[in-house]
Amino acid sequence: xxxxxxxxxxxxxxxxxxxxxxxxxxxxxxxxxxxxxxxxxxxxxxxxxxxxxxxxxxxxxxxxxxxxxxxxxxxxxxxxxxxxxxxxxxxxxxxxxxxxxxxxxxxxxxxxxxxxxxxxxxxxxxxxxxxxxxxxxxxxxxxxxxxxxxxxxxxxxxxxxxxxxxxxxxxxxxxxxxxxxxxxxxxxxxxxxxxxxxxxxxxxxxxxxxxxxxxxxxxxxxxxxxxxxx
Ligand code: ADP
Ligand code: ADP
Numbered sequence: 303x304x305x306x307x308x309x310x311x312x313x314x315x316x317x318x319x320x321x322x323x324x325x326x327x328x329x330x331x332x333x334x335x336x337x338x339x340x341x342x343x344x345x346x347x348x349x350x351x352x353x354x355x356x357x358x359x360x361x362x363x364x365x366x367x368x369x370x371x372x373x374x375x376x377x378x379x380x381x382x383x384x385x386x387x388x389x390x391x392x393x394x395x396x397x398x399x400x401x402x403x404x405x406x407x408x409x410x411x412x413x414x415x416x417x418x419x420x421x422x423x424x425x426x427x428x429x430x431x432x433x434x435x436x437x438x439x440x441x442x443x444x445x446x447x448x449x450x451x452x453x454x455x456x457x458x459x460x461x462x463x464x465x466x467x468x469x470x471x472x473x474x475x476x477x478x479x480x481x482x483x484x485x486x487x488x489x490x491x492x493x494x495x496x497x498x499x500x501x502x503x504x505x506x507x508x509x510x511x512x513x514x515x516x517x518x519x520x521x522x523x524x525x526x527x528x529x530x531x532x
Pocket of ligand 2: 340341345466467
């Protein structure tokens with residue numbers, strides 16, 4: 303079953319389009335890598351797919367329903383409950399503890415403090431950073447911070463996790479450890495993952511790879527099948 307779908311998505315910031323008609327499908331439970339050189343449109347595509355940016359033309363559908371069929375309020379709720387987002391730099395709130403950071407998305411969706419606290423600790427534990435719960439982000443290593451950010455992205459049990467160069471700020475060993483944990487945790491939950499990266503080592507954790515080139519899907523990059531590391 304298709305969870306997320308882009309159809310002929312076009313998006314320009316100025317005269318030159320960043321996306322020139324992109325179509326792709328993310329299946330239930332699938333880990334899909336979107337790769338390609340810097341500037342090819344990966345981040346723009348991720349922002350269109352996650353409803354942060356509105357395409358100029360074309361359509362994005364979540365579970366068959368076009369995103370532009372949602373009201374503004376419903377789209378915000380969709381993003382909070384069904385989409386998890388992880389960036390290159392975790393963007394944790396510096397003034398509060400790791401556990402409080404992870405609890406935030408649950409508090410935003412109206413869960414009780416006690417419930418949010420328990421779920422946050424459980425999620426930190428799953429990502430192997432239970433010991434970091436009471437620390438503030440600045441007291442943690444880069445790898446720990448990114449695991450906390452991953453816990454925050456997954457704590458709402460989203461349908462889709464969007465990860466934009468999630469290991470970009472880590473050394474290779476820490477990056478691969480994080481990816482392993484991230485992909486395993488997502489698979490356990492049946493969460494689909496859209497992994498945006500320029501790094502082949504990261505793409506190797508995906509089931510399938512779509513290559514973007516200058517704002518379009520590079521047909522020669524299709525049909526590469528499972529890339530391993532399942
Ligand atoms: P990638 O993630 O593959 O590096 P981006 O989606 O960030 O690619 O960028 C695609 C193109 O759109 C690039 O030419 C980039 O300079 C341009 N672009 C991206 N974001 C903006 C923006 N906010 N304003 C203007 N141009 C942008
Ligand atoms: P990534 O490493 O994900 O490709 P970029 O360095 O391309 O990220 O872009 C980082 C941020 O800057 C994004 O929010 C993107 O939209 C914005 N951006 C990228 N290119 C431009 C540009 N030419 N003008 C303005 N903003 C841009």
